Amino acid sequence: MKKSLIIFTVVCFLATGALVAQNYLTKPQPPLTLTTDDINAFLTELPDANLEGLRSDPKGKELFRQQIARSLAIVVEAEQRGLFQKPEIKSQLDIAYAQIVGELWKRRPEAQEKPITPQDVAAFYREKPTAFEDFLAQNPQYRQAPKMDELKEKYGEFQVARMRGEAAGINKTPTFQLQLRLAQAQIVGNDIITKLQEAANPTDEEIEAYYKAHPEEFEEYKASHILISTLQPPTGPDGKPTSKKPLTEEEAQAKAEKLIKELQAGADFAKLAEQHSDDPGSKKQGGDLGYFREGTMVQPFFEGVKALQVGAFSTTPVKTQYGYHIIKLLDKRTKTIDEPLKREITEKLRQRKVEAKLDELVTRYGIVVPADFTIPPAPTS
Incomplete structure (x- = not known):
């Protein structure tokens, strides 16, 4: 509980x-x-x-x-x-x-x-x-x-x-x-x-009814991002720092806005992520974060994801405590009700x-x- x-x-x-x-x-x-x-x-x-x-x-x-x-x-x-x-x-x-x-x-x-x-x-x-x-x-x-x-x-x-x-x-x-x-x-x-x-175990019917009544809770998003960090020095394509100090808020925002202009001019999102993103976990994957649901990302980032149509990217940088993000929404789907999800709903209803x-x-x-x-x-x- x-x-x-x-x-x-x-x-x-x-x-x-x-x-x-x-x-x-x-x-x-x-x-x-x-x-x-x-x-x-x-x-x-x-x-x-x-x-x-x-x-x-x-x-x-x-x-x-x-x-x-x-x-x-x-x-x-x-x-x-x-x-x-x-x-x-x-x-x-x-x-x-x-x-x-x-x-x-x-x-x-x-x-x-x-x-x-x-x-x-x-x-x-x-x-x-x-x-x-x-x-x-x-x-x-x-x-x-x-x-x-x-x-x-x-x-x-x-x-x-x-x-x-x-x-x-x-x-x-x-x-x-x-x-x-x-x-x-x-x-x-x-x-x-x-x-x-x-005495609080939900029935299969209650689990199914909850799943159908709350589709927004089970939406999964697949997105890529380019992070321009304000916490750590910027990194190059090899992941190594290109300077000794992190960018200031103004510098990070300006860099993100410059990259957005490059995307609007036709630049490849994945290549820009590999070259400029400061997120070591997704940089080498072209910024790909895989599928995720609400609650797994910080809220400002998730709000930025939800605001996009599939295939679109941010036209203004999304600010979080980590810095400035350029986000591209790759896919959106509703998670099917499998055993792990059934256990999740069971616990929620029991609670x-x-x-x-x-x-x-x-x-x-x-x-x-x-x-x-x-x-x-x-x-x-």
């Missing part, structure tokens, strides 16, 4: 270690009707790298809201199915709880003012001498860790951070509660999604059914996630 079903790109940073809490929440609390302030507070705790997609994608904000709601639905559904009572799930929840409390604590100013020292870790083990062995007993996979002493020290540090976080009341804040639920969804998500997938089922669970369990939250601005440097 695509990652949008299971979430979890924005919260994966919560589950990066192998640490366990002695006091934990293994049973989800009642589902939240989240407030705008809840979401805003949660977003301020995310690393900036996790927010870049929300800022750049116009649909990112709504997708994020959907993901949060579906994750909460997964948690409630897992509780209904008794998944949180399984010992292996409880062990993972221990780890998630400790990590979230500890990480939230470490971001507080007081944690910076009073960092955890080796003496603090030693004091923890004097008070709880069997804590690390208890952890290994519950998580035997870590007995094979190559540096056991380092793991023990790290475990102790995280336990101290957890205890300080609990003492500060971090585990009672709305931000913690939401992060815990998302971690719970991450832990049980695969089990729930697998169960939903088993849609699972997403619809998750949205049904969101409604059934009364989960509300507001849409008027604010994405934190990018930091200024």
